[in-house]
Amino acid sequence: MIISIMAGGPECFWPDLTWYKEKTDLWVGVDRGVWSLLEKGIEPKYGFGDFDSVSEDEYEKIEQVLEEINLYSSEKDETDLEIAFNWAMGQKPSEIHILGATGGRMDHFLGNIQLLQKESVLPHHGDMDIYIVDRQNIITVKTAGSYKVTALKDKKYLSLLPVNAEVTGITLSGFKYPLDDASLEMGSTLCISNELISESGNVSFEKGILMVIRSSD
Template identity: 55%
Template sequence: MIVNILAGGPSEFLPDLFTYDDSSVTWVGVDRGVITLLSKGINPQYAFGDFDSVTSEEMISIKEKVSEIQKFKPEKDQTDLELALNWALFTNARKIRIFGATGGRLDHLFANIQLLIKGIQHSRIDIEVIDNKNIVSMKQPGTYSITKMKDKQYVSFIPITPTVSGITLRGFKYPLKDCHIPIGSTLCISNELINEHGTFSFSKGILLIIRSSD
């Protein structure tokens, strides 16, 4: 099962959601993201949020069309998106995709990107933050295969721990071998695959992987 979560970020940053929809997908709307899904003809199975950004008429529509709704008070210790993600982590999902998490407020953006750490903490569940130009994931030490994407040709590797050690890139325009990169370094920004497939590996730290179009 794949869980697709749509948060309440600006809709102009969304990709075509139907390209991520199939019979294996469970859709979850977060706060105003529920209305966005319904407006696009996608009925989410679940809805999470305090719903302070929807009108009373929109809330009636949500109650009519969504079978499982978890409503929270606005005063809480977690964002609506984190609450939805926590739920998704305890399903049988093999992958979680998050949409509507970029654009708008920078505090929300940075908080949403940090939520990717939960995939590492919960048995390496694959979590991605996706918008119309980027796919963002987070990895712990290991060796990973990567496939060229025509619409997202740039691949960046960003340390989010004080140091990432032993990073090796194969099949890239700018290869590396057993390199140590401190946080704040831009060494691994805007690389590109030269083959259809490549690999990256590292031995210590946590990396943010961002695949982008120009």
């Protein structure tokens, strides 16, 4: 099952929704993200949030369409997106795609990125693909292991950023800038803007956590 979550970020940062309309099994809207989906002709099944960013008329229409609305106070210990993401994790899908989570406020953006790095989420990166996607980027997190990487026509760059203090045993094959048993410390830009030189390549590392970003100009 593929779950797509639409948060309330600016539409100018969204990816093309065509693929998501075709492949998504379950749509979830977060706060104004619910209304944004309805405006695009997509009816989410579930909604989460305090809905303080929609008008009364918009909320009435949301109530008429959604199967379930999970309404929360604006004063709480998690963001609306974190609540929706935790729920989606509990459904045990094969993939979660988070849209509308970039752009706008930097504190929200960084907080959204860190959802992928939570201690409770890290063990699931092996059996579940979790992505934050916008017009230029696909962001995910990987724990130690070996991964095949396939070329993407519209995302030629691949960057690796350490999530913890140091990632060790990094080997890259099939890339413009290969590595063999390298280490990557927090703050290093060694693995920014690499490129595949064939249809696929391989990324492996022995210890640590990496953020993987596929991007375009």
